Amino acid sequence: MKSEPLAGRRILVAVSGSIAAVKVPALVSALVQRGAQVRCVLTPSAARLVSPVALASLSRNPCLLEDHQWAAGQPRPLHIELAEWAELVLLVPLTASTLARLVHGLADNLVASTLLACRAPLLVAAAMNTDMWEAPAVQRNWQQLATLPLLLPLAPAAQGLLACDRQGVGRMVEPALILLAAESLLLHGPSQDLAGRRLLVTAGPSREAFDPARFLSNPSSGRMGVRLAQAARLRGAQVRLLHGPLEDDPALMEGLECHSFSTAAQLQQLLREQQPWAEAVLMAAAVADQRLRQPLAEKLPKQQLQDLLLRPESWEPVPDLLQELLGRRPPGQLLLGFAAYTGNGLEQARRKFESKGCDLLFANPVDQPGLGFGSDSNQGWLLTKEAEPLALGPCGKLALAHQLLGALASHWA
Ligand SMILES: Cc1cc2nc3c(=O)[nH]c(=O)nc-3n(C[C@H](O)[C@H](O)[C@H](O)COP(=O)(O)O)c2cc1C
CATH class of the missing domain: 3.40.50.1950 (Flavin prenyltransferase-like)
Known part of the structure; x- marks a missing residue:
């Protein structure tokens, strides 16, 4: 692929x-x-x-x-x-x-x-x-x-x-x-069509700790976000990258202003600080949906773990970070959201796009071998307010990053 x-x-x-x-x-x-x-x-x-x-x-x-x-x-x-x-x-x-x-x-x-x-x-x-x-x-x-x-x-x-x-x-x-x-x-090509633009990119998974030895996370490697960040930098943009734990070559972080996070709460704080600076926010990070209300300070014995995890009151939803970004965005700031799906992607993507209200949404499958999470390739649907959904890929994540940046740049053309 x-x-x-x-x-x-x-x-x-x-x-x-x-x-x-x-x-x-x-x-x-x-x-x-x-x-x-x-x-x-x-x-x-x-x-x-x-x-x-x-x-x-x-x-x-x-x-x-x-x-x-x-x-x-x-x-x-x-x-x-x-x-x-x-x-x-x-x-x-x-x-x-x-x-x-x-x-x-x-x-x-x-x-x-x-x-x-x-x-x-x-x-x-x-x-x-x-x-x-x-x-x-x-x-x-x-x-x-x-x-x-x-x-x-x-x-x-x-x-x-x-x-x-x-x-x-x-x-x-x-x-x-x-x-x-x-x-x-x-x-x-060498075109600097994003010269001087300020882009805030998020990448990688969040990790929601149960205790010092265990956490809830997902298989996101962060490669899509890192390629978006580097592709934008090579097109002349100033890029700040907020990243969770990455499975990518550290050499690819060169030239980017990086801020790391582990939990959704840390990403939430970073976004509050960095959002006003950005002309566009690209939310490629895969943030957990749920977290323990109170992570434990000491490692829980194995026998008690099931009890804790099965009690509904142990859990709370993670705040919807994309929704928060939308709620406080400065005039003119563009927002590109990401959505992972299994099954019929286009239907789910349309529903999410309508409910969220971001300018662009890229929805990609996470149930196909060699695509999406943890791989070097991807495909999916790009939804915008101006045009019909556009099928992108399958292709390398760098090629996809350039297509998504092209869609973003067209808003500034
Ligand atoms: C061991 C060694 C390492 C060198 N490293 C560099 C270097 O990293 N950057 C540089 O500009 N010149 C470096 N030089 C100097 C260049 O080799 C020298 O200026 C040479 O004229 C360059 O010619 P060129 O550009 O035609 O290859 C180094 C020289 C030696 C002997």
């Missing part, structure tokens, strides 16, 4: 000379596993930091080095051939030198001349020592780079241990995020 935006696509991986180049083999391997055709091209410095033989082997193609462009057997200029071949270029990692070449139009090596000749979308992931990154000349070049068309810039991670033993900004973002950003570029 998993759909692959990378399958069959021609991806050129250009590598410049940062120590983060040692992460490129893992990235290339992941691209190939997702069905991409991959070619690698290295600057002379990069070729000293990462093995061209490993990249050739992992990409199933010769790894291209500086001298190859001067080979007598090369019928067309190699930089032109590569530039025309690529559908997408990943410049990972991006060094200070290669950044300066890009911004100033220098074509003094094979990587730089290929990039200058190429009209395909370009994703760059910068990597540098903190002082290098913060140097005014580098910052100036980085700001200028962002103005190039067809470009998706990934700034270094805000924190991390660098090869120079410092803790700080400069580490290249992880291959998992580069992969997600590459998929995002192929699905949506």
Whole structure:
């Protein structure tokens, strides 16, 4: 059921000379596993930091080095051939030198001349020592780079241990995020149609404790919400993510302002604080419906557990957080609700949409293998006030996230 935006696509991986180049083999391997055709091209410095033989082997193609462009057997200029071949270029990692070449139009090596000749979308992931990154000349070049068309810039991670033993900004973002950003570029292109928009996204399950050892929850992994948040960020939005316990790659949280919750009550508090900031709230979190009136401070003996759980007076409903959001939303704020269903989805979705009153509702099945809860794919119905229900998917959660964001963006168009 998993759909692959990378399958069959021609991806050129250009590598410049940062120590983060040692992460490129893992990235290339992941691209190939997702069905991409991959070619690698290295600057002379990069070729000293990462093995061209490993990249050739992992990409199933010769790894291209500086001298190859001067080979007598090369019928067309190699930089032109590569530039025309690529559908997408990943410049990972991006060094200070290669950044300066890009911004100033220098074509003094094979990587730089290929990039200058190429009209395909370009994703760059910068990597540098903190002082290098913060140097005014580098910052100036980085700001200028962002103005190039067809470009998706990934700034270094805000924190991390660098090869120079410092803790700080400069580490290249992880291959998992580069992969997600590459998929995002192929699905949506580099358009910044959400530039400056303030989006509040919730993700993951709530956990309602019985006692310190037990809780009531659901199988939500949080992946849908995390992909909504990252897709929105890559389209230029400012994103705040309120998340429960996630089953997702932590590398995908980079660049998001994250606030964690465990219980519905904590999420309720976070929403009260954050809602006024947002222009849109996307409620992908799977919040429990019921909770114990009084969670126990000490672990209950097994024999008494059944008694407690079976007494109706032990329980109370969790407040309807979507309803609360609707009740106090500022003028113009958009609300996207989510609903999980089993059986006939459209009927249930229509009823929920009419009773809730949010602007958009996405209803998805949770009884189909490989879809919804805990998986990488999803499908469902998108309900809006303006149009007939729209069937979305089955497709990857990132593709779905882009479709939902497109529906949201159309309200602002
Ligand atoms: C071990 C090592 C690690 C390096 N790491 C980085 C780095 O992370 N970022 C960077 O901009 N330069 C780094 N450099 C310096 C670049 O390799 C150097 O500036 C080189 O000219 C870059 O050329 P290129 O962009 O053509 O690959 C590193 C150098 C060495 C020897």
